[in-house]
Amino acid sequence: MNFNLEYFLNDNNIKYKKNKVENAIRYDVTCFFDKNHSNRDAAFYLNDNGSVAYYCFHDSCKNNNFKSVINLFKNKNIDMSKYWNDIKDNNNFLKNDISIYNLNEIEIEKNDWVIKNLIGYNKLTSIFGDPGSGKSFYCIDMALSIANNLNFYGNKVKRNKVLYVAAEGASTIKLRAIAWSKNKKIKNSNNFNIITKPLSFSDADTTNKFINKIKDNPPDIIFIDTLARTFGAGDESSTKDMNNYIYNLDKIRYSTNSAIVIIHHTGHSEKHRARGSIALNGALDFEYRVEKNDDIIRITDTKQKDAKSGSLLGTFRIETFNTDILDEDEECILSASLIQVNENEFTIKPPTGINQKKIYQYFLKNKNKKIFTKEEMYEDIKDQFKRKKMFNDAFNSLEGIYFNISEDGYIE
Numbered sequence: 001m002n003f004n005l006e007y008f009l010n011d012n013n014i015k016y017k018k019n020k021v022e023n024a025i026r027y028d029v030t031c032f033f034d035k036n037h038s039n040r041d042a043a044f045y046l047n048d049n050g051s052v053a054y055y056c057f058h059d060s061c062k063n064n065n066f067k068s069v070i071n072l073f074k075n076k077n078i079d080m081s082k083y084w085n086d087i088k089d090n091n092n093f094l095k096n097d098i099s100i101y102n103l104n105e106i107e108i109e110k111n112d113w114v115i116k117n118l119i120g121y122n123k124l125t126s127i128f129g130d131p132g133s134g135k136s137f138y139c140i141d142m143a144l145s146i147a148n149n150l151n152f153y154g155n156k157v158k159r160n161k162v163l164y165v166a167a168e169g170a171s172t173i174k175l176r177a178i179a180w181s182k183n184k185k186i187k188n189s190n191n192f193n194i195i196t197k198p199l200s201f202s203d204a205d206t207t208n209k210f211i212n213k214i215k216d217n218p219p220d221i222i223f224i225d226t227l228a229r230t231f232g233a234g235d236e237s238s239t240k241d242m243n244n245y246i247y248n249l250d251k252i253r254y255s256t257n258s259a260i261v262i263i264h265h266t267g268h269s270e271k272h273r274a275r276g277s278i279a280l281n282g283a284l285d286f287e288y289r290v291e292k293n294d295d296i297i298r299i300t301d302t303k304q305k306d307a308k309s310g311s312l313l314g315t316f317r318i319e320t321f322n323t324d325i326l327d328e329d330e331e332c333i334l335s336a337s338l339i340q341v342n343e344n345e346f347t348i349k350p351p352t353g354i355n356q357k358k359i360y361q362y363f364l365k366n367k368n369k370k371i372f373t374k375e376e377m378y379e380d381i382k383d384q385f386k387r388k389k390m391f392n393d394a395f396n397s398l399e400g401i402y403f404n405i406s407e408d409g410y411i412e
């Protein structure tokens, strides 16, 4: 366990100046024990081995250490336990201690799940796809399966309290829940809660208010629908803004232990990846892509932190259901829910762009004959392209849909 010093400092609005010193990072602060020791006379040391120390440089403070700071805050009724999380992955704590263990001493870390093998408890997941790709139908299906403790297409549901942040509109969600309940022939439980206001998780104040609202009875999982609508004034393409957004989501996760699922859009030209700064992908534990063709959608696994990704999770038809709710003309309002179908019902239409076709033809002709890289492909057909950029743009728009690049750089 490590103490998350920066989270503690930011969370309590403690001003600091950060310096890298030998074997540690020093955070200069005003002394907590004597107001006169105000000229950044005190400092925290985040040591390279992850431990934290506190010193004030005045003699009168010589008995005050990190433990005294903890006790001081505890006496102010601040819950210090939330800062003691093992978050070295996210905060890049420098680890220089070299320990050797015998294999017999190693304990297996068991993953804690909301949905087994799919959504980790306290983890960050993104589900992305084009607008209208059916990703919110998939997420609603997932959220309702969790809330109703219903096995999710073969994966065991382990926890049940759902909070859905629905910028899309609560009424639509309610209709979809009715359609889902008809589809599954299950009466909806009361484990599904919803926030209908658009919240900005780019904003520290809003994030803190949100944490305060949920922390006494935190949900097991929070669905954020969508990233764009909860990004506030930030710019999704900016690494700085994305990191700030992720920081706030991490703060929610570490204060509540909830899992977070972000619903997100595909990149504009690169359909195989999510839109915006790549910093998001780095922070994710799980990522899933939703694609749609006519009324059939397909879900693939694009990131599993500890396992090989790329597997197909399921193919579904978006089926219309009668909700039994009447509109102003006394006609029944329709909604939809997913029915699992055979994977070959999802057919990919060949690409239509002129440059896309050249690449796609080459791929079809050669995929069973030889192994090749993107560069080798370009060498073979470069005469057909005016500029390399045209090749690259067309190639990027096809990657992930018609073919993938293996870790070794081969096209498959």
Ligand SMILES: [Zn+2]
Binding pocket: 031, 032, 033, 034, 037, 041, 042, 056, 057, 058, 060, 061
């Ligand atoms: Zn002092």
